[in-house]
Amino acid sequence: MDRPGLQVLYANLVSDLAVDLEQREVLGAWAEQATREVWLLRSGDVLVTPVPVGEAFLAYACALTGVPRASVTVITLPDGFVSAGDRGAYRAAVEAVREAAAGRPVAAVLPTALDDAAVGLARGLGATVAPYASAAAAEAALDVTHLLNTKAGFRSTAQALGMRLPDGRVCRRAEVAGVVGELLASHERVVVKPDRSAGGHGLLFLSSAGGPWDAGTLAPVGGTEGLWVVEEEIDVARSVSVQLETGGEGPKPLFSGEMRTVGGSFTGYLSPLPAAVARFAPELEAWGRALGGFLTERGYAGPFGVDAMVSADGVLYAGESNVRRTATTTPQAMVARLAGPGDPTWATGRLRASAPYSFEEAVDRLHILRIAFDPARGEGIVLYSGAPADGVTWRYAVIADDRDSLERYEELLRSTWTTAS
Incomplete structure (x- = not known):
């Protein structure tokens, strides 16, 4: 290992940063996506998740990343999440991680979102919250994190920073x-x-x-x-975003792309920005840098993003900020890890298969069609979130050298798997 202790990946998609915790049905649907965090595991790490991770999916991800399956541990929280005020839940999570660590030191907790529960888990383990120097430094950034994961907080901040808003x-x-x-x-x-x-x-x-x-x-x-x-309500022609990270050296853009939406809900992503919206990249990045400076001044370190809308008459409007690991952050990290050096084109999407498949059957179908991700070529389809609860609604990622190749992979996947996308 290249660090002095293991890392605990805390997949806290169920967090009060995103929505009121009383909205249990919504939170349960989001929690199912926590399985994608397996792509961040390194040898020796522990994943704490609100939902079980299928063994077939975990073995599949480890095989593609080269991480020995036996070297990583997955802990499923019995109640789905650690509430900020539930000391019993903290103690149970801490003891489960300590048992998995088997005496090895815990270097850091890497949460999906920086919230009170993530800081509490890190304190209980005597660790820091990545990428902060200490749990105390992470706790000091909670106020700005809570502010900018709200619609009102973003709107007031964006106005002060000069972003164009509806x-x-x-x-x-x-x-x-x-x-x-x-x-x-x-x-x-x-x-x-x-x-x-x-x-x-x-x-x-x-x-x-x-x-x-x-x-x-x-x-x-x-x-x-x-x-x-x-x-x-803006007459939205395209939805775009820029993802950045910030810390002691200030904000740094990571990637940008176009969001795929249905009825205003996120269903997938395409990166880099397609030619039709590439001209908005400089303004979008400038907004991201401005927000990153605001965050850095208030002690925040880590990933964040700005979502924006391109109107039918060709004007860019800022929509919201997400100061956490988003639905695009982990897939992009997976793509960078699997594809290696370079700047691949990639996308995520969702499809409904014409029949229910087990995870093993779904992977076999990709190989039979010769569209499964091939490490030697650095492109293909990845089932990045495991088997769906209903057996038919699959989340996938596609990695390719260019847009034409990416579209061919997606078309073949959809035409052979689905009755409706």
Whole structure:
């Protein structure tokens, strides 16, 4: 190993940074994606996850990354996550990691999101939170992390940093109806967003032609004191993002790309930015650097991203920030690890197979079709998130030298696996 102790990968997708913890159904769906964190494992590491990781998938990922399967341990949390106020859950998680470590020192906890639970886990293990020098330094960054993982916090910060935003207001729940009326007087459509929301959860789209509207249809989160954002609904032609990391030396762009969405919900990603939207890269990166400077000044270190929208008339608008490892961060790290040096084209997506498959059957089908990722060629299809709960809705990644090759891989996958994408 090239570090003085093992690393604990804490797949805390179930975190109050993203959405209110009372939204258990939503959190459960997100938790299923925690399995993708296996691509970050190095020899000796421990993965703490809210959902089980299938043995076939773990062996598959280890074979592609070259990590001996027997050298890594996966711990599944019995209740799905460690609540910031649940001392019993902390003790159980800490003891499970210590047992897995078998006396070896724990160097750091690498969380999906920097939250109170991640800091608490690191303190219990006598470790730091990567990439911070200490758990205390990570704890000092919690305020800005919580701020910028909210819609209202991002909107106020983005305005101060000079980003272009849709016309909108931040308000309390009781004020939402009035603000909706004000904005619909000047805009044909508006979107109402809970302060803490991710993946399109809880968004409400309203139009001036829609008739009377009742605030009772808002998502049941936030209470009367919770914040909401009401904005004009942009006629979105494309959705794009830039992902960066920051620390002592300031922000550094990592990659950018186009988000694949259905009904406003994220379904996949394509990187680098396609030619049709590549001209927005400088402005998008400038916004990311500005936000990274804001984060760095307040002690944050690690990954973050800015999501943006390209309107039908060709204007770029900032949408939100994600100050955590996102649905694109780990796949990109996987791509860099598998493809090696260079700048490959890659994408993630989702498809519904025409019949349920076990994980082993799904991998066999990729090999039969000769589209499975081939380390010798550095391209192909990777089933990066394991077997789906329903057996048919698969998440995949495709790595290729260029867009044409990538599209060929995806077309062959879809045409031979699916009845509908």
